[in-house]
Amino acid sequence: MTGFKQKFVDAAVQAGALALAVAFTSALLKAAGASPLETYRQLISGSVDSFAEFAYVLRGWVPLILATAGVLITFTAGLWNIGVEGQIMLGAVFTTWALRLLQGADLPPAVVLAAGIAAGMIGGALWAALAGALKTYGGVHEIFGGLGLNFVATAISLWLIFGPWKRPGIGSMSGTEPFPETLWMTELASGHVSPWALGLAVAGIGVVALLVRNTGFGLRLKAVGKNPCSSHRLGIPPARYMMWAFILCGLFAGAAGALQVTSVYHRLIPSISSGYGFLGLLVAMLAAYRALWAIPIALFFAAINVGSIQLPIMLQLDSSLSGVLQGALVLFVLMAEGARRRWMRSS
């Protein structure tokens, strides 16, 4: 009976947090002179009204869930991989590099695309390994090493776009020259989303769910995350496992970047990561670091991102409202969780 009651209390606390986040956002909307109900209606109808719009949501879900899958691994090892943003960018850079190299060769497009995605995954993993080496062998906290590397990744992609890979004539913020359509990943009938990309994303989050919960490697990773000192005494070298966590996360982040190039933009653009890395960290936190919960949450986040695009036109509101709603949700859930532990369990 107590177990059931506990579950009920937990659910009530979560619902309370959601209500608070919505109340907070509604108050902001009121302050900005907009009708909250009308805005929420617009957010939802902007993302699910037609199949085409829902395809846009799925297109955003792919990089978001891949980034989330990656950071779930580093979170398991007790690491705050803020560098995931740069790892996505390096993935995109490596994919662009591979496609540029192979597009002239006499190879079937499928092979070129596969090689491009593989290159992107390797690029992400290399960038992550750099943050990992700074952490484990250089004593630089992963948050600051990662942030610094994010800025360097931005510099690298800007340099490539304005320098060696610039469009014929003059380089611009709109990115490199688009790849020929033969190198675009096939899309569903109505366009916008590639079934291959969707398949990769589903496989990615599935692999991470299994890896963390059902393997010895996942268990040892958890041990390192909970207590590196005692896992060292138990014969699990924390440095090696942290490096593996970074590299695996980099593979997923790199795949996200690779798919942004091959199935969304078909070229390298300066903001290729579109903040999906940071958003993935939020999704992982809101899902309480459980892979299966991350799937619907990432879908919801992707939906309000798409729904908010029309806000400036329809309601003269800034589209950053989606970020406000996402951040408020995570903040209030964190607070509710803390309040529950502090005041409900002890009584």
Add this chain to the structure above:
Amino acid sequence: MCGENMLIGLAGVLAATAPLIFAVVGETITERAGVINLSLNGLILLSAMGSFAVAVTTDSLVLGFLAGAGIGAAVALVVAFCSITLRQSQVAVGFVLALLCRDLSYFLGNPFMNRPGPVVPSFRLPHALSIDTVTVLSLAAIVLAWVWFFKTRPGLVLRGLGEQPAAAYVRGVPVNRLRYLYTMLGGAVVGLAGPAYSLSVKAGWRGTISGLDGIGWIALAIVIFGGWNPVRAALGAYLFGILQWLGVALQPALPGVPSQVLQVAPFPVMILTLLFVSIGNAEWVARTISRLPLRGRRFLTRALRSLEARPPASLGVPFEG
């Protein structure tokens, strides 16, 4: 003549770095008390937008700066409440706030986009130099923080909060209440960085293209580089300012390099310096040094020590009083 140009350039760096100085000094105060406020990137944007909005509507620079400090203290209060009272991860709460406050500033700042607003005036000095009140205040903040930390009794207690809160508690110090106080004080000082941008260095509010996104993350890295000492942190900030100024100044000499690349050039340097000040903390370094002959060992240990930045022992650790 060249020397004079140099002097004007350096005075320009001094003024342009003033916001960053507020950010690093404020965060140093907070972290010395044992709390990490990771929300800086969003906090600075929100206080830049809020103080600009207040200054435009009231036509008062002073109220603008007060609003900036107030917003900083309010965001810091959320960090303190979540970490001290609710015992949630400081890193998690700070990171969420960094994103939330950034989007909040873009959302609420929309009506104030590109509006003309008041700008802090600067005074003429001899030799074509000029200085403004914000720069003077930023210099004063460095000195005040240093004196408070190392020359006063409350400053000793402050350092105790971050190093040995249990010992401070036994001696009758209300640890968590003081941590609240210093987190909010530090947040208020960081909050001054906002108006220092939007009312002086980069006057105005231009939403996502204000060019302020990222500053908070840099400030957090500089605090570590500064080894939690306000003077060393300020030197780090000025070094960063000089590197950015050189990036702009060297532009004509390097036509092949796009300007966007030179603007981010200080970051690799930043990572390298972080590596240098942190590598002494790594275990394998200690092990390697212990294998060296005695004379070389002493020299290397001393060299690393002088560079090393050691965080307050209880930084980020909650205290149950």
